[in-house]
Amino acid sequence: xxxxxxxxxxxxLSPANKxxxxxxxxxxxxxxxxxxxxxxxxxxxxxxxxxxxxxxxxSINIDVNPSRLVFSPENQSLSYEVTFTVIDDQxxxxxxxxxxxxxxxxxHKVRSPVAFTWGRGSVPSI
Numbered sequence: 001x002x003x004x005x006x007x008x009x010x011x012x013l014s015p016a017n018k019x020x021x022x023x024x025x026x027x028x029x030x031x032x033x034x035x036x037x038x039x040x041x042x043x044x045x046x047x048x049x050x051x052x053x054x055x056x057x058x059s060i061n062i063d064v065n066p067s068r069l070v071f072s073p074e075n076q077s078l079s080y081e082v083t084f085t086v087i088d089d090q091x092x093x094x095x096x097x098x099x100x101x102x103x104x105x106x107x108h109k110v111r112s113p114v115a116f117t118w119g120r121g122s123v124p125s126i
Contacts, residue, residue, distance in 0.1 A: 031085060031086040032083060032084070032085050032086075033083070033084045034081050034082065034083045034084075035081065035082045035084075036079060036080075036081050037079065037080055037081070037082060038077055038078070038079045038080075039069055039077070039078055039079075039080065039103065039110075040076060040077045041071040041076045041077075043108070046071065046072065046073045046076065047071065047072055047073070048071045048105050049068060049069070049070050049071070049105060050068070050069045050071075050103040050104060050105050050110075051067065051068050051103070051104060051105075052064045052067045052068070052069075052080075052101065052102065052103055053101075053102045053104065054099065054100070054101050054102070055099045055100050055102075056099040056114070056116075057097035057098070057099060057116060058087075058088070059086065059087060059088035059097065060084055060085070060086060060087065060097065060099070060116050061084070061085040061087050062082065062083070062084055062099065062101065062114070063082070063083045063085070064080055064081070064082050064083075064101060065080060065081050065083070066080060069103065082101060084116065095117075096115045096116060096117045097115070097116040097117075098113065098114065098115055098116070099113075099114045099116070100112060100113050100114055101114060
């Protein structure tokens with residue numbers, strides 16, 4: 001079990017599934033989408049640092065800010081933003097592309113899959 005848990009607002013999902021769910025509808029023509037997420041430290045250590053690593057399709061840029069989460073006894077829930085930017089207009093109206101966002105403290109890894117679709121009625125998901 002991971003020592004960090006992605007928290008999805010107003011969700012009744014079990015902790016094991018929370019890092020896999022987050023969707024937002026994006027209007028066709030938008031080239032930038034930002035999601036705000038919250039990570040909660042659920043491990044035994046109250047003082048832990050997680051760094052982010054991403055994998056993406058070449059036509060999409062993923063930026064995570066901040067790229068480091070520093071948990072302490074006072075800060076057991078921390079927020080971050082994930083910004084997806086289309087860097088290739090050929091991405092529009094294509095089949096979904098995939099990647100991931102991974103947080104690691106050097107021992108534990110928390111990986112969330114990412115699916116990219118842009119165009120009419122599209123839903124980028126993390």
